[in-house]
Structure formats: structure tokens, C-alpha cells
Amino acid sequence: MDIVFVQILAFTGYTSETKQRGAALVVDRLADLGIKRDDILIAVTENGDGDWLAPAKEN
Numbered sequence: 001m002d003i004v005f006v007q008i009l010a011f012t013g014y015t016s017e018t019k020q021r022g023a024a025l026v027v028d029r030l031a032d033l034g035i036k037r038d039d040i041l042i043a044v045t046e047n048g049d050g051d052w053l054a055p056a057k058e059n
Contacts, residue, residue, distance in 0.1 A: 012048040
């Protein structure tokens with residue numbers, strides 16, 4: 001049995017229902033590719049304002 005791990009990095013503030021719907025969509029898409037639903041494990045990680053860095057592009 002092969003397990004497919006998916007990690008979703010999201011900004012803090014999404015409701016549990018929204019995260020569940022998003023994860024379900026990922027599972028649906030992977031199942032469409034032939035991956036068994038029981039072989040998919042999804043982890044959602046939330047980060048807030050201080051956890052992101054988007055450096056400016058140098059000119």
C-alpha cells in the first residue's frame with residue numbers, strides 16, 4: 001500500500017468547514033487520477049502574519 005501525503009499551507013483564519021471542503025476537493029481530484037481515497041493523508045498547516053516572508057525583487 002502506498003500513501004500519498006499532501007500538506008496544505010494556509011493563512012490563519014479559515015474555518016474548519018472550509019479546510020474540510022478544500023481537503024475533500026483535493027481527495028476528489030486525486031481519486032480521479034486513480035489514487036484510492038483510503039491511501040490519501042492530508043495535513044493543513046496554518047501560519048499567521050509573522051510567519052510569511054515575501055522578499056522584494058531586486059531591480
